[in-house]
Amino acid sequence: MVRPQVPEGVHRSPRLRRAGAVLTSLSALIATSVLAGPAAAAGAGGPCDLERTGAHHSEGLDTWNSRYPRPVRSLDAVMVFLRFPDAKPKVTPRRLAADHTPATADFFEKSSYGRFRLRVHPRQNWITMPQASTAYAIQRDWNSGRRAAYLRDAIAVSDPRVDFSRYDIVYLVADPDAPGVDADATKVVNFERPIRADGTDLRRLVTVFEHHPPDRNVLAHETGHVFDLPDLYHRPEDTDNSGEWDTYVGDWDLMGSQFGLAPDPFGWHKWKLGWLDDRQVTCDRALGSRMYTLEPLGASMNGSRSGLDTRTRLVVVRTGPTTALAIEVRGRYGNDSRLCTEGVLVYRVRNDTASGDGPIQVLDGHPTSSACWSESVYPALADAPLGIGDSLAAKDDGVRVTVTGRATGGGWSIKVTRRELGS
Template sequence: MKKLLATTISAAFLLSAFALPATAAVKAGATCSKAGTTNTSAGKKFTCVKSGKKLVWNKGVVIISSTPTQAPTPNQSGAPEELPVVSLASDFISASECKLNKAGNNPDLYTGFPRERKYIPATGDRKSIVLFVDFPDLPADQRAISVWKQTQVPWAEKALAAMSYGRYKLKYELQEKFYRISTPYGAYIKSEAGNAPGSIPAQALETNKLLTDAIVAADPDIDFSKYDFVNVVTPTFKPKTEGGASGGQGFSADGRTSFLATLGPIDEYLDDSTKKNWLLHETGHLLGLNHIYAGARGPAGWDVMGNVFGMDDFLGFNKYFLGWIEENQVNCISASSSKESIHLLTPVGTTSTGTKIAMIKISQSNGVVVELRRKTELDNLSEANSGVIVYTLDTSIPDNQGAINIVSNPTKFGSDTRKNRVLLGSMGVGESTITNGFKIKVIKSVTAGAYVSISKAN
């Protein structure tokens, strides 16, 4: 027995001595050495990111098999059809390189990174407070509470949770009473116009004064320290005034001396089903987003920040800006790249993991973004209008002047909720577009997403 035991131990020792070394498993939160590097472990792709002053592995995303969920389509010979081979992560530059720089001195007027600290948090379980006010010469309109309770709040909460993939769960708490502001309402109306060019003429509001007086009136009832921002809802003013996103300061309420806010009269959206997303749009501004197209409504149908009557879901770059799309879901391509790359893009509007956007970095302020749009509750698309869209982005162009421009499929149009003809630009299999010296082509569509080729144009 002793001899047999010794032999067994010796054999085990020899096996361990000559075994090949195993690769250590990557764990989320563990330290790593170089930002942007990736590692695959246990079916996930991890990316080295900066957290505070440390470099750590992020939580990783599940790697989607290149095999579609439906059975492969046989070709004429009866053999399963082969799928395109997706490019390796090493073919791309760090996704952080595609965080195009914000331009100008006023961050409210430009898109791009970094996201200013003054904006409201974009992740986690958050809260906002809704205040209803009236005036001695303008009594309350009871419809204000019902339209917020039944339309504006439910849609904004549902949309933000869906478009953030559950990363941002915002609750609007309604204070279901009217607070009387002692000052006549005319004192809050400015003499100059306050609306975007091309929209219905409206006067600007003294937003800081209105917000401050509303907070002071409600302060005895409310602990304002619990909320990220405030919403002030008024009756309809005459002459017509422009509501929207703003801010106020100069008060003291439960340790808060300033707030970002949405505020204004209810006539902007009352009895108008096409404006159920008014609150969603204005909250987008408080998150740091602006009007992305040329003109208040713009010619394109994507993103509630560009066309409030089109598709509600944000474009992929806006989600990247807010942190809802992570770096390991972005394939960033250098403008100097001469190698063709293949990408399996998963739909921007769904919670599916994998690559959400491919970007070509042209310069520090210019880029090309490629993403896949399919039917969701927020994007009510027909199958014919679903597909890959391509848009250029110039962060040096200010609000409402066309920082984003759809460049794919100029013949693909659709209708928005007001039956306006809008550009969709979506591309199906075999369709392509050329921009900034690159050709982007859709080469295959599967249940998981769409395969896209990006190469230098000849």
């Protein structure tokens, strides 16, 4: 029997934490690992788009893992509301749906420059689970057998009322006030072998146990996993999980923290998902120095689709067989309207590092200072972007990035210098 993996889900910074389907045994279906999966063409490719590896949610993007839906079109999601015999819900499904939509769809609309639309279809009534909420022992690191029982029961009671064949994504939303519900258990559960319902394969389920109102951007984070994006936070090794979670990327990209001041996905992720075209990504390959003009990542495109706008939004420097440096401009646009520090952000990407192990690490342009202590999830990286005149040397990569000024029309001028390692 295949043992269940630890499902992926959001983290909560300690200082921000708030007090008939035909099924086989789900215990045997929940994967211990997620294989690389079949490939599908992802774009023109090139020397800078790291190859996809077998790492869970690999940051390689030369091909698309077709086990996951790619969000370059409209996708439909059903939102099912589950209550329990041991509790009377204090809020209605309509109120809970409003906690997440249209906010989640709006987030992706902005991030994708209109290339992706998430259409959420909330059910209007509660569906009652067969067991009390306490019977499932719901918690962050969930017992595999209890989690399997919850999923088995949820699909079984929902199937007579939901035609799963109509939807690309399934959100299972539990009554947040039931005594056995733990908000930290909000997760995406992946299956090694899909379960069948209404003639369709369910490869993963989003289990939502959020309080009302929920944590900011929590459903957008979980939906990112549905699109093969990794967790970017660092889970502490202390038994009580009280250490720092945000040392890898801080506020940058909601796959790190749902509370971040700059939750818009990294340009690397927008490229991976198909929201940036290859024409908007510049690959820096040669030794020596070159000048580039970068358009802010979050600024709106010329036209409704990114293909109509060919201005550079991302510069990538391939630094090794499994690594690359990515350079982008972050400003107070769209999802980043609460951004702490504007400027040129540099980060390292690894294609062989699994979700949760640090596949992306932000390089701090101001390592001796911090910013936004009252709001940032990790002030040490809140001022990571480079301003005009600043320079960052990634010595291990043989790369230096210097911001030389602002260009007409809002772009930022940068110089990238590459040298041979050891020279």
